[in-house]
């Protein structure tokens with residue numbers, strides 16, 4: 001990821017987007033709680049990347065012991081401010097064994113479409129890195145490429161307080177990357193900022209191949225934070241992985 005992309009994660013605009021989905025962290029935490037119970041694994045969770053701590057916050061409240069890692073200094077500072085009782089470390093998810101000095105976790109979560117910022121080799125590195133710090137189970141939640149291709153609108157309007165956001169997106173079939181041009185409009189209708197980013201989207205079979213290469217076995221695939229088994233037309237896929 002170049003300096004430009006890191007700047008996006010550090011921007012006020014991006015942080016407003018994370019704040020908007022804060023409450024959804026509760027749903028994720030409840031899902032992780034049920035998963036840990038089903039599989040009988042312990043309570044040490046690694047949340048990577050942790051963003052502003054929206055999932056970590058609810059996990060801590062449920063009694064989990066949580067470590068969060070994110071590459072953005074600003075995200076880590078906000079996570080520390082937002083969440084008491086968890087440990088937050090600035091670090092690169094491609095190098096987790098180094099960042100964590102050999103520590104391992106019962107549950108490792110990678111939530112909210114947090115792959116695809118770099119190249120495919122980097123995503124494989126991330127999965128290998130996650131594998132090395134997984135003592136029990138890992139959870140990967142991604143947007144489903146097959147849904148995105150047929151359902152992603154070319155122009156999408158949303159409200160991310162205090163901004164109106166306009167996304168113009170184009171899916172590149174040769175690379176499976178979505179090119180997004182996002183504009184932020186303030187309450188008076190003035191454009192106050194814009195950003196451009198590109199992200200690789202994966203189909204389930206591609207993620208299967210990648211996680212197997214990283215040394216995982218897939219034990220379940222669900223639709224978002226539900227227990228409904230994933231189907232090809234679902235917007236999100238959540239893979240439950242154990243070391244193979």
Ligand SMILES: C[S@@+](CC[C@H](N)C(=O)[O-])C[C@H]1O[C@@H](n2cnc3c(N)ncnc32)[C@H](O)[C@@H]1O
Nearest residue numbers: 009049050051070071072075091092093111112
């Ligand atoms: C979509 S957010 C998801 C955050 C969190 N999982 C959530 O659900 O709120 C993606 C995050 O990935 C972080 N990130 C990007 N590249 C990273 C890397 N190489 N190592 C660690 N964090 C990274 C960004 O700083 C950003 O906070």
